[in-house]
Structure formats: structure tokens, C-alpha cells
Amino acid sequence: xxxxxxxxxxxxxxxxxxxxxxxxxxxxxxxxxxxxxxxxxxxxxxxxxxxxxxxxxxxxxxxxxxxxxxxxxxxxxxxxxxxxxxxxxxxxxxxxxxxxxxxxxxxxxxxxxxxxxxxxxxxxxxxxxxxxxxxxxxxxxxxxxxxxxxxxxxxxxxxxxxx
Numbered sequence: 001x002x003x004x005x006x007x008x009x010x011x012x013x014x015x016x017x018x019x020x021x022x023x024x025x026x027x028x029x030x031x032x033x034x035x036x037x038x039x040x041x042x043x044x045x046x047x048x049x050x051x052x053x054x055x056x057x058x059x060x061x062x063x064x065x066x067x068x069x070x071x072x073x074x075x076x077x078x079x080x081x082x083x084x085x086x087x088x089x090x091x092x093x094x095x096x097x098x099x100x101x102x103x104x105x106x107x108x109x110x111x112x113x114x115x116x117x118x119x120x121x122x123x124x125x126x127x128x129x130x131x132x133x134x135x136x137x138x139x140x141x142x143x144x145x146x147x148x149x150x151x152x153x154x155x156x157x158x159x160x161x162x163x
Contacts, residue, residue, distance in 0.1 A: 006093050006157055007085045011078030013153025014101075018077070018146040025141075034142065040069030042120050056120035077146065080108045084150060096154030098147075105147025112139050 025031040042053070044062040053059050062068075084104040085092060092100055113125040113136070122128050126135035 003085065003090045006090070006161075007082050008078050009157060010085070010093060010150065010153050011081030012074060013156060014081060014146055014149030015074050015077030017149030017152055018142060021145040021148070022142060031138070034138075036069035036073045037066040038069065038120065039072050039116070040065035040067065042116070043068055043072055052119050053121045058121075076108075076111070080104055080146070081150060081153075083107070093154050093157055096151055096158060098151045101150035101154065102144065102147040104150060105143045108146060109139060109143040 022031075022033055026033050038056050041059060041062050042056050044065060045051075045053070045059065084100060087104070088100045117126050117129075117135075117139075118124050122135070123132075126132045126139070129135040
């Protein structure tokens with residue numbers, strides 16, 4: 001039970017760090033924030049049997065898509081935290097290191113580049129985006145921020161639960 005609880009906290013913390021760093025970039029450099037409402041729309045359409053869109057932003061909005069998108073965002077963060085703990089064990093939380101955290105964040109990068117972006121109409125690795133290289137760069141940075149978040153959340157958990 002302890003492992004599950006610590007893993008959930010790790011995922012929530014890592015995702016929050018990613019979001020805070022994204023917000024900081026928005027405030028300092030006017031970098032557009034991800035629209036998790038579109039993720040919620042995509043997931044809502046999947047429940048209706050539609051998995052692929054020409055452009056998710058042109059699909060009809062769905063009631064509750066913002067909430068659903070943010071929930072999926074944090075659940076995904078928890079799932080990748082579980083991957084980290086599953087591969088490196090609970091001992092990683094007791095003594096977190098940056099390498100495994102960044103490795104998992106780069107593995108996590110495959111999800112948007114190879115699944116979400118194509119399914120939402122942006123093409124593989126944002127190939128159909130207005131500026132594909134900028135979109136790829138933003139995805140990479142966000143996932144590196146998530147990796148940093150895994151490490152920082154791991155350190156916070158280690159300090160909070162140190163005996």
C-alpha cells in the first residue's frame with residue numbers, strides 16, 4: 001500500500017512541477033500553455049468510438065472536456081511514475097537520482113509524438129502542425145520538465161518520509 005501511495009504522490013508532484021514550469025515559461029516568455037481540454041475532448045470521443053480526428057480543435061466541444069483533460073493529464077503522470085517505480089523499484093523513491101527520472105520522461109515523450117498528436121490530427125511528431133519543429137521542441141521541454149519533476153518530487157517524498 002505504501003508503494004502505491006508514494007507512487008501516486010510522485011506522479012502528482014512531477015506533473016505539478018511540469019505545469020508550474022510551463023506556467024513560468026508562459027509568464028516570462030509568453031509560451032503558449034498546452035490545452036488539456038483538447039485531450040479531454042479526444043478521450044470523450046474515444047468513449048463514443050471515435051479515435052482519430054482530422055483536427056481535434058475543429059471537432060465539436062464536449063461538456064466537461066477541460067476537467068476530463070486535466071484528469072487525464074494527472075493520471076498519465078501517475079502512470080509514468082508507476083513505470084519509474086516499476087522499473088527501478090521503491091528504492092528509487094528512497095534515494096532518487098536524476099538519470100532514471102529523465103529516462104522515463106523521454107520514454108513518456110513517445111505518447112504524444114506517436115499516439116496523441118497523430119490521433120488528434122497533428123500528425124506523427126506534430127508533422128502537420130503549423131510549426132512542427134517548435135511543437136516538437138515544446139513536447140520535449142515539457143517532458144524534460146516532467147523528468148525534473150519526478151526527481152524533485154522523489155526528493156520531497158524522501159525528505160518528508162525520512163525516519
